[in-house]
Each structure stands twice: as structure tokens, then as C-alpha cells.
Amino acid sequence: MRVGKINRVKRQLLREAVADNLDTIRGLPPRNIRPAHRISRIWFRRASLAVVPLLVAGSTYLTINGAPPSPPRMAAPKPYVITARAVPLPATTAVPESFERVSASAFPLSVHRIVIDAGHGGNDPGASAASHLSEKEITLDIAQRLRTVLQQNGFDVVVTRGDDRLIPLRERARMANSSDGDIFVSIHVNSVANHNSHGIETYYLGPTNDPTLTRLAADENRTSGYSLADLHKLLDGIYADVRRDESHRLASVIQSQLFDGLRTVDPRLQNWGVKRAPFIVLVATEMPAILAEVGCLSNDRDAEMLRHPEYRERIAEALSQGIKSYAIQR
Amino acid sequence: MAADTEILHVGIDLGTSRSAISASNGERFVVDSFVGWPADMVARKVLKRDVLIGHEAVANRTMLDLHRPLERGLLKEGSDKDVEAVRELLRHLLRLVGVTGNGHVATENVRAVVGVPAAALRTNKQYLRNSMKGIVDSLMIVSEPFAVAYGLNALLHTMIIDIGAGTTDFCVMKGRYPTEEDQRTLTIAGDSVDQQLLKLIQERYPQANVTIFMVREWKEKQSFVGSSKAKCVVTAPVKGVPTDLDITEEIKTACETLLAPAIETMLDLLSRVEPEFQEKVRNNIILSGGGGLIKGLPQALEEALKQVGGGKVTYMKDPVFVGSDGGLALALDAPEGDWEKLSG
Numbered sequence: 001m002r003v004g005k006i007n008r009v010k011r012q013l014l015r016e017a018v019a020d021n022l023d024t025i026r027g028l029p030p031r032n033i034r035p036a037h038r039i040s041r042i043w044f045r046r047a048s049l050a051v052v053p054l055l056v057a058g059s060t061y062l063t064i065n066g067a068p069p070s071p072p073r074m075a076a077p078k079p080y081v082i083t084a085r086a087v088p089l090p091a092t093t094a095v096p097e098s099f100e101r102v103s104a105s106a107f108p109l110s111v112h113r114i115v116i117d118a119g120h121g122g123n124d125p126g127a128s129a130a131s132h133l134s135e136k137e138i139t140l141d142i143a144q145r146l147r148t149v150l151q152q153n154g155f156d157v158v159v160t161r162g163d164d165r166l167i168p169l170r171e172r173a174r175m176a177n178s179s180d181g182d183i184f185v186s187i188h189v190n191s192v193a194n195h196n197s198h199g200i201e202t203y204y205l206g207p208t209n210d211p212t213l214t215r216l217a218a219d220e221n222r223t224s225g226y227s228l229a230d231l232h233k234l235l236d237g238i239y240a241d242v243r244r245d246e247s248h249r250l251a252s253v254i255q256s257q258l259f260d261g262l263r264t265v266d267p268r269l270q271n272w273g274v275k276r277a278p279f280i281v282l283v284a285t286e287m288p289a290i291l292a293e294v295g296c297l298s299n300d301r302d303a304e305m306l307r308h309p310e311y312r313e314r315i316a317e318a319l320s321q322g323i324k325s326y327a328i329q330r
Numbered sequence: 331m332a333a334d335t336e337i338l339h340v341g342i343d344l345g346t347s348r349s350a351i352s353a354s355n356g357e358r359f360v361v362d363s364f365v366g367w368p369a370d371m372v373a374r375k376v377l378k379r380d381v382l383i384g385h386e387a388v389a390n391r392t393m394l395d396l397h398r399p400l401e402r403g404l405l406k407e408g409s410d411k412d413v414e415a416v417r418e419l420l421r422h423l424l425r426l427v428g429v430t431g432n433g434h435v436a437t438e439n440v441r442a443v444v445g446v447p448a449a450a451l452r453t454n455k456q457y458l459r460n461s462m463k464g465i466v467d468s469l470m471i472v473s474e475p476f477a478v479a480y481g482l483n484a485l486l487h488t489m490i491i492d493i494g495a496g497t498t499d500f501c502v503m504k505g506r507y508p509t510e511e512d513q514r515t516l517t518i519a520g521d522s523v524d525q526q527l528l529k530l531i532q533e534r535y536p537q538a539n540v541t542i543f544m545v546r547e548w549k550e551k552q553s554f555v556g557s558s559k560a561k562c563v564v565t566a567p568v569k570g571v572p573t574d575l576d577i578t579e580e581i582k583t584a585c586e587t588l589l590a591p592a593i594e595t596m597l598d599l600l601s602r603v604e605p606e607f608q609e610k611v612r613n614n615i616i617l618s619g620g621g622g623l624i625k626g627l628p629q630a631l632e633e634a635l636k637q638v639g640g641g642k643v644t645y646m647k648d649p650v651f652v653g654s655d656g657g658l659a660l661a662l663d664a665p666e667g668d669w670e671k672l673s674g
Contacts (some may be wrong), residue, residue, distance in 0.1 A: 009485045009505050010663060013476075016507030017660065018668045021470050024455045025672075264514045267591040310404060313451050 030251035059311035107216030113156040115181035117281060118143035119188035119291075122166030127191035128302035135189040138306050140164065140189050142294065153324060173284030183250055183326070185288035185319065186281050189306065191298040198299035199270030200262065202255035203291040204247035205282035246288035248274065251330070256293055261318030266305060291318065337434040337666075340427060340482075341657020342420070342444045344458075346400045347520060347546075349419060352654040353427035353663060360650050361385070365415035366394030374493045382610030383422045388418040388543060402498060403470045404447065404454050405461055412500070413461045420465050441669050443657035447476035448499040448513035466527065472660065474653050475501030476508055478618045481656025489599065491643075492633075492653070493594065493621020495520035498592060501600050502611060511554040514599060520621055520663035524549060527577075527584035535575055539567045548577065554625035555585045568600065585624050593634040600638060612641030 109234075117138040120126030126135025140161065147157045158179040160172040176184050190201070251274045259271045272293075282289045293316050296302045305311045339354040350360040361384035368382075373393035382390055399405060399415035421430070429435045442460075446455060457472045462469055472480075475490035478501075484490065485503050492499040500514040528545045529540065531560035544566060552562040562578045596615070602612050612635055617628055629642040637642035646652045 006483055006485065010480070013480065013485065013507050014660065014663055014668070017472050018469060018664065018672065020507060021672055024452055024459065024471070110604065265517055267516060267518065267594060310454060313453055317451070
């Protein structure tokens with residue numbers, strides 16, 4: 001590079017370095033991940049208004065093409081925020097084999113309100129490490145960090161647990177549904193039999209034949225507050241709806257961002273992928289929902305990493321990045 | 331000596347293992363990033379000092395409450411003692427270049443640029459900034475590899491690999507201020523090599539009495555990857571008797587733990603560079619930091635580059651000050667108007 005060009009580039013770099021420092025002083029997030037809040041949010045809200053007629057037209061189209069008419073909604077309908085649960089299946093109706101899957105992409109959706117669920121709490125510590133570090137304290141800390149990051153990025157955030165107390169899974173789902181959340185993100189930390197390996201995985205709702213996953217779901221569902229009959233009723237109506245597709249998409253982007261974001265600081269981290277399992281919080285929530293296992297307390301190295309605030313912040317950033325990617329794609 | 335009103339620009343590489351400072355008055359110093367306070371009244375009486383820093387602290391560690399305040403290149407959060415330690419370390423570095431009291435440069439006339447790991451988060455930087463209040467008020471915090479690149483004028487189509495004690499930082503310079511996607515930080519670095527080496531030596535010579543401080547010193551003198559003609563022989567007490575130990579294989583194995591993650595990260599970052607510029611970046615890879623002195627490392631990285639078309643890796647012969655010199659260059663280039671915005 002010629003001297004003149006070097007000096008030009010240096011001046012530009014200096015300006016950007018100073019701007020980055022000023023943002024730090026003001027407590028703003030990095031520029032490359034900061035959405036153009038105001039304009040895009042206003043645009044989104046107006047777009048939501050504009051798609052009401054489209055929704056009506058879409059529903060008509062589905063009716064003509066043999067799809068079942070929309071049943072009465074379980075929750076009171078929101079006036080303008082249209083979510084994938086606009087066309088749920090009746091909870092007690094079996095899904096016909098010939099059911100034509102409704103593509104959620106038919107409806108331009110917006111994501112404003114995120115429900116964050118910190119796994120376990122109170123006298124349910126969840127998994128724990130040899131060093132007595134417990135899942136409940138890690139999930140709460142990451143959830144609080146994630147809330148801050150998301151709020152800085154203009155999202156509304158609802159948390160199901162803000163302190164160290166046991167909240168039944170049923171109550172968590174009720175809180176998520178009554179708060180009109182657009183997506184539900186449950187944060188957990190894994191513990192696996194093989195103490196030498198550690199990885200991350202993200203779940204969305206679906207049946208599984210894997211006995212390990214069944215056991216994991218049974219463990220996580222212990223404090224659900226649902227009877228077996230309730231559970232069957234819920235499961236019957238859910239496995240084939242639009243929400244599952246959306247949950248799958250949400251799980252995929254979150255898993256991808258988590259792995260990309262954490263592998264940079266932990267090259268030995270394994271990608272255990274996106275999986276299906278019948279976790280209660282995923283069954284009973286009415287919005288696209290995922291459960292992220294963001295680490296492995298059974299692995300000493302991972303447990304040590306999870307002890308550090310910087311690493312937890314990194315996890316929160318990665319989760320936030322996944323949520324933002326999902327929201328932008330919508 | 332600088333007058334009271336004179337502005338002093340400094341670049342500081344606040345490292346996990348060593349911290350370096352370069353000042354606009356031509357002074358340059360490096361100290362071990364250790365701070366220790368006498369453990370009790372007896373120690374205070376013997377040492378005749380309230381606080382010891384750097385090599386002195388390490389040498390007298392048995393009498394001290396010893397702190398290494400930085401972990402993975404970042405200030406440890408939640409520990410008041412570590413915050414105080416980093417403040418003492420900074421005061422010491424600034425005193426060395428002539429800052430504070432006694433007719434020297436006044437604190438408010440210092441303009442400092444401090445390098446931190448590439449992956450440092452906003453919260454980490456904010457925490458560091460708050461911890462430095464009252465010591466350095468006009469402060470710019472930048473990623474360490476960026477400071478290195480700036481100091482070397484390696485601003486375009488270059489990759490910096492900065493191997494420190496706490497972190498290994500990667501940064502691709504694209505003629506713009508590096509974003510998250512241009513940078514990576516690995517925690518596999520000098521410290522993890524030390525730990526590995528200590529473990530291997532203890533496995534081979536279970537009777538030998540070896541500390542992490544001894545291991546660090548041996549590694550810094552004899553580190554290598556690949557093949558070496560010379561044997562690495564060190565002396566350590568075995569059952570109290572000084573004994574020569576051959577640790578050639580152990581040093582090689584420990585140092586080579588850096589290779590796989592470094593190569594993977596280097597190739598991954600390269601693959602994200604626009605295709606038309608990849609060759610230029612491959613031929614402009616710069617190794618800095620203490621890890622850059624590992625013999626055979628540039629060659630090993632070049633060997634790995636062959637699978638993507640080949641490339642060239644150069645290393646800094648004076649890696650200790652390359653980060654602080656880069657910080658100083660940034661400090662000198664920043665206009666006074668910008669420093670006013672960055673103060674307080």
C-alpha cells in the first residue's frame with residue numbers, strides 16, 4: 001500500500017476505534033450486531049397491521065383447499081401481532097394423515113416478545129458438577145444476561161424465573177402463554193454419562209424413540225405439574241402443526257449460532273445438533289419453543305468454563321444472535 | 331524528563347503473563363503480570379515494601395499474597411483484590427515511564443491505548459475501563475491483534491496470530507476496524523502449554539519437584555514444534571538432589587497442543603475471506619506474542635497452508651513490545667479532540 005493510502009486507512013480505522021470505545025462508554029452493543037431499531041421496528045409494526053387482510057385471505061385459501069377451519073383459539077387473540085399459532089390444530093383432534101401442512105412463511109410474522117425460561121430453581125438444582133456448581137444458578141445467570149442483551153436490541157423480554165425459586169413447568173408455560181410471547185427459549189445445562197465429552201444441543205418438540213432422550217425428557221419434566229392424561233391430550237394435538245416447523249427453524253438457528261459462537265473459545269466443543277424430544281415446557285407453550293442445552297456439567301473442563309462470567313456472557317450473546325437471526329428471517 | 335503540562339502517549343499490552351508499556355518519551359518496559367502484598371507483619375518487615383510487582387513478586391512469592399489479576403487476557407471479575415492488583419500493575423507501568431507526582435507527567439496528561447483479547451466483550455471492556463479510573467482517564471481499549479496490525483501498518487489483507495499466555499488471538503485485517511467475524515480468540519495458549527508440560531514432566535519424573543514457574547521458564551527458553559536436533563535438558567531437585575532431566579519430548583508434545591486449534595482457526599478464518607483476497611492474506615500471516623517465538627511454529631503453519639494453496643508466515647523478532655508499540659502508534663495518531671471524548 002502506498003503511504004497516502006496507508007494514512008487514509010489509518011485515519012478511518014482510528015475513527016472506528018474511537019467510535020467503538022464511545023459505544024462502550026455509553027453501554028451500547030457492538031455496531032455490527034445492533035439492528036436499526038427504530039425504523040425497522042416501526043416498519044415491522046406497520047407491516048403487521050398490513051398483513052391482517054393477508055391473513056384473512058390466507059385463511060380463506062386454506063379453507064378452499066381443504067384445510068380444517070381455524071378452531072377457537074386457546075388464548076385471547078391479539079389484535080395485530082400475528083404469530084404462527086394463528087392456525088393451531090384443535091388440541092383434542094387427531095391429525096389426519098392427509099393434512100396439508102400450513103407453511104408459516106405464508107404469513108409475514110414479526111418477533112417482538114421473547115420469553116426466556118431459566119431451567120430448574122429452588123430445591124430443584126438440576127444437574128450439578130463435581131465442584132458443586134449447579135444447573136439452576138448457571139441457567140438463571142445466562143437468562144439474566146440474555147434478557148439484558150435482547151432488551152438492548154429492542155426486544156420485549158419476559159422471564160419465567162427471575163430468582164432462585166422452583167416454578168413448576170406448567171406455571172412456566174402458563175406465564176409464557178399469557179404474556180403473549182412470540183417465541184419461547186428454555187435454557188438448560190446437560191449432564192451426560194460420558195464425562196470425557198461435552199457439547200451443545202437444542203431441542204424442539206417432537207416424538208423420539210431414543211431411550212436416552214426419553215430419560216432426559218422424563219428428568220426435565222419431573223416438576224411439570226401435569227397429569228399423564230393432560231400430557232397425552234397435549235401431545236395428541238401438537239406434533240404436526242405449524243408451530244413445530246417454526247420451532248425446528250428456531251432450534252436450528254440457535255444451535256448454529258451457539259456452536260459457532262462458543263467453538264471460537266472452546267475448540268473441543270462438540271456439536272450434538274438439533275433434536276426432538278417431548279419436554280413439557282415445549283409441549284404446553286403455544287408459541288415456537290425450543291430448549292437449549294448450552295453446556296455439560298458432567299465434563300470438568302466445560303464445568304470450569306461455565307463457572308466464568310465471560311463464558312456465560314458469550315452463551316447469552318450466541319443465544320441472542322440466534323434469536324435475532326430467526327427474527328430477521330421472519 | 332517530561333514537564334508537568336506535557337502530554338504523554340502510551341501503549342499498554344496488558345497481558346496475562348507479562349505486561350508491556352511503550353511511551354512517547356521513548357521508554358519501554360515489560361513486567362511479569364504478578365502483584366503481591368506481604369502475607370503478614372513478618373513478611374512486611376522482611377520485604378520493607380507494601381506491594382511487590384513483577385519479577386520481584388514472583389521471586390518473593392512465598393511471603394506474599396500473590397495475584398495474577400488477568401485471566402485469559404481479561405481482568406477477573408468479582409474479585410476486589412484482583413482489581414486492586416491490576417491497578418497496582420498499571421500504576422507501576424506508568425511510574426516506569428515517568429507518570430505521576432514528583433515533577434513527572436501528571437495522570438491527567440496521559441493518553442493510553444490498552445490492548446485486550448479479540449473476543450473481549452463490551453462488558454469486559456467496560457469493567458476494565460471502570461477499574462482504571464483515576465489511574466488512566468483518557469483511555470482507548472482496542473483488540474490486541476488490531477493494535478499489532480496498526481503498529482506494523484499491516485492493515486489490509488493480513489492475518490495477525492497473537493499467541494499470548496492466556497489467549498491466542500486471530501485477526502484478519504481488511505482495511506476496516508475488525509468486527510467479531512474478523513477475529514477469533516482461543517484459550518489454548520501459553521498457560522495451557524505450561525499446564526500440559528508440567529503434567530507430562532510429572533508423569534515421566536514423578537519424583538522430581540517441579541513448579542509451574544520453573545516449567546514456564548524452561549518453556550520460554552526451549553520451546554519448539556516439529557523436529558529438533560538439540561536436547562532439552564533442565565535441572566530440578568529429585569528427592570532434594572539437583573538432577574538433569576531430559577524433557578525434549580515433553581516440550582515438543584506440550585507445544586504441539588497449540589497446533590491443531592491454531593491451524594483449524596487460521597484455515598477457518600481464511601475461508602471466510604473474500605475468495606479474490608484469500609491468496610494475499612495467506613501470504614501475509616504474522617505471528618506475534620510470546621508464542622511466536624516457538625521454534626518451528628511458522629514452518630508448521632506454512633505446512634498446513636499447503637492444503638489451501640500455500641502461504642507465508644512471518645514472526646516478529648521482538649514480540650514482547652509489538653502490541654504496546656502498536657498501542658502507542660494508535661495513541662499518537664488519535665487527535666486530541668478524540669481523547670477529550672474518551673476521558674473520564
